Amino acid sequence: MNRPIAALAAFVLTAAISACGGASQAGPQASADGTGAAQPPAAGAATPDPRPADAAALPRVIVHKDPNCGCCSLWAEHMRRDGFEVELRDVDDLAAVRERAGVPAAKASCHTALVGDYFVEGHVPAADVRRLLAERPDALGITAPGMPLGSPGMEMPNGRTDAYSVELVHDDGSTTEFARHGE
Numbered sequence: 001m002n003r004p005i006a007a008l009a010a011f012v013l014t015a016a017i018s019a020c021g022g023a024s025q026a027g028p029q030a031s032a033d034g035t036g037a038a039q040p041p042a043a044g045a046a047t048p049d050p051r052p053a054d055a056a057a058l059p060r061v062i063v064h065k066d067p068n069c070g071c072c073s074l075w076a077e078h079m080r081r082d083g084f085e086v087e088l089r090d091v092d093d094l095a096a097v098r099e100r101a102g103v104p105a106a107k108a109s110c111h112t113a114l115v116g117d118y119f120v121e122g123h124v125p126a127a128d129v130r131r132l133l134a135e136r137p138d139a140l141g142i143t144a145p146g147m148p149l150g151s152p153g154m155e156m157p158n159g160r161t162d163a164y165s166v167e168l169v170h171d172d173g174s175t176t177e178f179a180r181h182g183e
Contacts, residue, residue, distance in 0.1 A: 059133070061086045061120070064097040065111040072111040075123050075153030082126035084115075102140040104173050110147055118142065119169075123151035128166045128179045140169045142178050150182055 061079050065072035067090035076086045091097060097112050098105070101119040109122025119141030120129055132142055143166065147154055150161025163182040167175040 058084050058130075059116040060084070061113050061115050061129075063088050063111055063113045064091045064094060066090070066094065067092075069110055071123070071147065071153045073153075074155075075111065078152035079113075079126050079129070082130070084126065084129075102169065102171075102173070103143065104169060104175070107143040107145045107167065107169065107175065109143065109145060121169075122146070123148060123153050124166050125152050125179075125181065131179070132168075137168060138171065140171060143167050143169060143175070148182070 061076070061084045063072060063076050063086060065088060073088065076088055079086050094108075094112060098108055098119075098121070101112055101114065101121075103112060103119055103121050107121060111122065113120040115129060116133055118132055118139070120132075121141065121143035122145065124142055124144045128142060144151055144164060145167065146164075148162050148164035149156055150159075151164060161182040163180070165177050166179040166181070168178040169175050
């Protein structure tokens with residue numbers, strides 16, 4: 001991709017992300033050439049399958065999001081890179097989706113995913129979703145409340161990462177720490 005097109009692509013991606021929390025909160029990751037554009041594989045190089053071998057055993061991730069949210073789509077791509085099949089659903093009333101899933105209002109983020117028998121609220125790392133599915137705790141789901149900088153889908157061009165917790169939401173709506181990131 002030539003530099004003007006790469007710069008335009010980075011601008012369009014940044015504009016899309018702005019709709020989900022402001023340009024100061026998210027942006028494309030920088031590539032090796034500094035343009036933010038993904039680099040194609042070398043000529044003749046095989047493109048490896050990025051999915052883990054157990055991808056077929058993973059449940060589909062159904063992501064409910066605002067139609068104008070760019071960071072939600074970036075989180076979905078993070079999940080796809082980890083081997084999950086992801087379906088995006090644009091919805092006008094995320095509060096209703098959260099209420100049906102059992103997400104406590106104080107623990108909301110910008111998108112709500114349904115994975116197996118659980119909800120995954122916000123920018124939760126794929127490794128935490130895999131752990132949830134492997135351990136199968138008696139709970140409603142997990143959440144990364146707010147929009148933590150540096151979490152999947154909220155990566156910053158300057159590499160800034162805020163410490164944040166992923167919380168397990170119990171049947172009564174109480175929460176306990178499930179994982180800690182960015183320390």
